[in-house]
Amino acid sequence: MSPATNGLSTQVDAPKPSKYDPNFTQHVIDTMGPNVTPRNRVVLSAFIRHLHDFTREVELTIEEWLAAVQFVNDVGKIYSESGKTRNESHRLSDILGLETLVDEIAHKIISDTDVDPTSSAILGPFWSPNAPFRENGGTIIQDPNPDGKVCLMHGIISDLVTGKPIPGAVFDIWQASANGKYDFQDPENQTPNNLRGKFRADENGKYWFYCYRPTAYSLPRDGPSFQLLQMLDRHPMRPAHIHIMVTHPEYKGCTTQLYPKDDPWLATDTVFAVKDDLVVDFKPLKGDDKAILELDYNVILAPKDYKGKDF
Amino acid sequence: MSPATNGLSTQVDAPKPSKYDPNFTQHVIDTMGPNVTPRNRVVLSAFIRHLHDFTREVELTIEEWLAAVQFVNDVGKIYSESGKTRNESHRLSDILGLETLVDEIAHKIISDTDVDPTSSAILGPFWSPNAPFRENGGTIIQDPNPDGKVCLMHGIISDLVTGKPIPGAVFDIWQASANGKYDFQDPENQTPNNLRGKFRADENGKYWFYCYRPTAYSLPRDGPSFQLLQMLDRHPMRPAHIHIMVTHPEYKGCTTQLYPKDDPWLATDTVFAVKDDLVVDFKPLKGDDKAILELDYNVILAPKDYKGKDF
Structure with a gap:
C-alpha cells in the first residue's frame, strides 16, 4: 500500500516564502545561447545556481560583495605584479580545499581488493616540468643547507593487481630546502633544480637517492590568501612534506606528498592534503x-585500464 | 494518525552513495578557529559548502579547475594593468547576475499598499562621487556629441506613504555619451563630469534638466568577462540606460536605471538590471x-523607517 492510495501523502516541506524573485536564477541560466558546449552548460549552470543560492542563503550585503570583488582583483594583482611566479589564485583554491577536492574527483581509485593504490595528493604550485633525470644513488641536494638532515630515500614501485615491480617507472621528487623555500622562491641560495630530480626504477622496481628530511613551512604571510586565513582564524602552515609524482606509460600516474609522522600540522594542514597512507617514518641510519x-x-x-569498485 | 504509528514511514531518499569523502567539507569548515566573527562564520561556511557541492556535483576536472584559477588571475590582471580604472571583477559579477541579486537583497521593498516605491537597479562601475551640483533647468551635456539626441528630463520625487513631494531630494544622474562611453572611458572627447550632475528637487519635489536619450553599448570585447560571455554564447550588450541615484536624509535612497521602451536588449540585458517600472517612453518635444x-x-x-510587507 502506497501513501498515495491510503490517503496519506508523503510530507514535503512547503518552500519558505521568499521576497526574492524566484525566477531570477533560471533567467540568468536561460540567457545562455544554443552554441554552449554540453559540458560548459552543465558546469556554468551549476556554478550560477550555487553562486546565487549562496548569495540568497546568507543574504550577502553590498559591502560584502564589494569586498569580494576587491579580493578577486587583489588575487590577480599579486599574480600579475610577481611576474606570474606567485599564483595567488591557485593558493586561494588550496586553502579552501578546492584543489584537494578536484584531486580526489580526478584520482580517487577505490580498490576491489584489500590492497589500495598509493593515495593521491595535490600537485601544488611548485612542480617543475624541467627537473633533470638523475641516477639512482645520486642526490637532489645541489646546494646544501646547514640545517638540512640528509636522508636516504628508497623503495619499490609495484602493480596494484599483480603485486609485481614496475621497472622503468619514473619517480619525480621535489621539496623545499631546510629554510622552507623552493628553488623558485630562493634564487639567492638555490640554483635551478636544487632539490628536484627524476629517477627511473631499476629492473626490480627499485629507486634510491638522497634528499632532505622535509621542513614545515608557512604560506606567504602577505597577500589576499593570508588575509582570508586570518579571517578564518587559521594558521598558514603546511606540514613538512616531500612531493612525488610517479608515472609509467602503462599505469595511472600518482602525484602525492609524504609527511613525517611527528609533524604538528598534520591534522590542520592549510591545504588539506594529508591522508593516512602518506604519513611516514624517518628512521636513523647507521653506516652511510x-x-x-x-x-x-x-x-x-x-x-591504466583498472576500474576498481563501481559507484 | 501519523506515519510513525501506522507503520508507514515518511519516504526519504537514501543519500546517493558517493566515492568521495563525506566528511571533507565539514573538516575544511571546522578548521576555522574560535575567533572568526559570527557573520564571517556564516558567510564563509556557506561559501565553502556551495563551492564544494558545486565541484562534486559537476565532478570538476583538473583542467577546468586550472582554467578557473587562470581566469581569476586574469581578472585581477586587467584591474592591475589598467591602473584600477577597469574593474573586471565587478563586471564579471555583473554578467553572472550577482550584483543584481545583491541589489535585490539589499534594496527590495515590498509595499503594503498598491503603490510601489521605484525599483532599485545596480549601481554599476561608472558612478562618481564627484559629480557637481547643477541648477534645475541646466544641462549635464558639457561636451556635445553630434549624434546625441537632447532630452528634457523632469519629474516629481514623492513619498511612498503620504504621496507628498519631497523638497530637497537629490537627483544624481550619470550616463554614457552617444558613442556609448562614459567620461572615464573617453578622455579624448569628454571632460570630467560630462553627462554627470546632481539636481536638488524644488519646493514641489520637482527636478528638471537636459540630458541625452541614452545609447545602448557593449561591454568591452576583450578580457576575461568577454571570454566568459562567449563561453555562455551571450551578447555583451547593455540596453540604453540612464543611471540615477535619488537620495534624501529622511528616505531610503534609490539607485536605479531607466531604459527606453523600444530598446532591443531589454529582455537579455547582459547584467540583468531591467525591471518593468524602469522602462520609459521618450516623447517628441515641441517648442523647446x-x-x-x-x-x-x-x-x-x-x-527611512518604512518596513513594508513582512516576510
Missing part, C-alpha cells in the same frame, strides 16, 4: 656517511 | 529649442 636518516617508501600504481 | 525629446519620470521613495 652521506645520510643520517632513512625513509623506506613503496608506491603502488593501478594499471 | 534646446531639446527634441522629453522624458517625464516620477520617483517614489520609501521613508
Whole structure:
C-alpha cells in the first residue's frame, strides 16, 4: 500500500516564502545561447545556481560583495605584479580545499581488493616540468643547507593487481630546502633544480637517492590568501612534506606528498592534503656517511585500464 | 494518525552513495578557529559548502579547475594593468547576475499598499562621487556629441506613504555619451563630469534638466568577462540606460536605471538590471529649442523607517 492510495501523502516541506524573485536564477541560466558546449552548460549552470543560492542563503550585503570583488582583483594583482611566479589564485583554491577536492574527483581509485593504490595528493604550485633525470644513488641536494638532515630515500614501485615491480617507472621528487623555500622562491641560495630530480626504477622496481628530511613551512604571510586565513582564524602552515609524482606509460600516474609522522600540522594542514597512507617514518641510519636518516617508501600504481569498485 | 504509528514511514531518499569523502567539507569548515566573527562564520561556511557541492556535483576536472584559477588571475590582471580604472571583477559579477541579486537583497521593498516605491537597479562601475551640483533647468551635456539626441528630463520625487513631494531630494544622474562611453572611458572627447550632475528637487519635489536619450553599448570585447560571455554564447550588450541615484536624509535612497521602451536588449540585458517600472517612453518635444525629446519620470521613495510587507 502506497501513501498515495491510503490517503496519506508523503510530507514535503512547503518552500519558505521568499521576497526574492524566484525566477531570477533560471533567467540568468536561460540567457545562455544554443552554441554552449554540453559540458560548459552543465558546469556554468551549476556554478550560477550555487553562486546565487549562496548569495540568497546568507543574504550577502553590498559591502560584502564589494569586498569580494576587491579580493578577486587583489588575487590577480599579486599574480600579475610577481611576474606570474606567485599564483595567488591557485593558493586561494588550496586553502579552501578546492584543489584537494578536484584531486580526489580526478584520482580517487577505490580498490576491489584489500590492497589500495598509493593515495593521491595535490600537485601544488611548485612542480617543475624541467627537473633533470638523475641516477639512482645520486642526490637532489645541489646546494646544501646547514640545517638540512640528509636522508636516504628508497623503495619499490609495484602493480596494484599483480603485486609485481614496475621497472622503468619514473619517480619525480621535489621539496623545499631546510629554510622552507623552493628553488623558485630562493634564487639567492638555490640554483635551478636544487632539490628536484627524476629517477627511473631499476629492473626490480627499485629507486634510491638522497634528499632532505622535509621542513614545515608557512604560506606567504602577505597577500589576499593570508588575509582570508586570518579571517578564518587559521594558521598558514603546511606540514613538512616531500612531493612525488610517479608515472609509467602503462599505469595511472600518482602525484602525492609524504609527511613525517611527528609533524604538528598534520591534522590542520592549510591545504588539506594529508591522508593516512602518506604519513611516514624517518628512521636513523647507521653506516652511510652521506645520510643520517632513512625513509623506506613503496608506491603502488593501478594499471591504466583498472576500474576498481563501481559507484 | 501519523506515519510513525501506522507503520508507514515518511519516504526519504537514501543519500546517493558517493566515492568521495563525506566528511571533507565539514573538516575544511571546522578548521576555522574560535575567533572568526559570527557573520564571517556564516558567510564563509556557506561559501565553502556551495563551492564544494558545486565541484562534486559537476565532478570538476583538473583542467577546468586550472582554467578557473587562470581566469581569476586574469581578472585581477586587467584591474592591475589598467591602473584600477577597469574593474573586471565587478563586471564579471555583473554578467553572472550577482550584483543584481545583491541589489535585490539589499534594496527590495515590498509595499503594503498598491503603490510601489521605484525599483532599485545596480549601481554599476561608472558612478562618481564627484559629480557637481547643477541648477534645475541646466544641462549635464558639457561636451556635445553630434549624434546625441537632447532630452528634457523632469519629474516629481514623492513619498511612498503620504504621496507628498519631497523638497530637497537629490537627483544624481550619470550616463554614457552617444558613442556609448562614459567620461572615464573617453578622455579624448569628454571632460570630467560630462553627462554627470546632481539636481536638488524644488519646493514641489520637482527636478528638471537636459540630458541625452541614452545609447545602448557593449561591454568591452576583450578580457576575461568577454571570454566568459562567449563561453555562455551571450551578447555583451547593455540596453540604453540612464543611471540615477535619488537620495534624501529622511528616505531610503534609490539607485536605479531607466531604459527606453523600444530598446532591443531589454529582455537579455547582459547584467540583468531591467525591471518593468524602469522602462520609459521618450516623447517628441515641441517648442523647446534646446531639446527634441522629453522624458517625464516620477520617483517614489520609501521613508527611512518604512518596513513594508513582512516576510
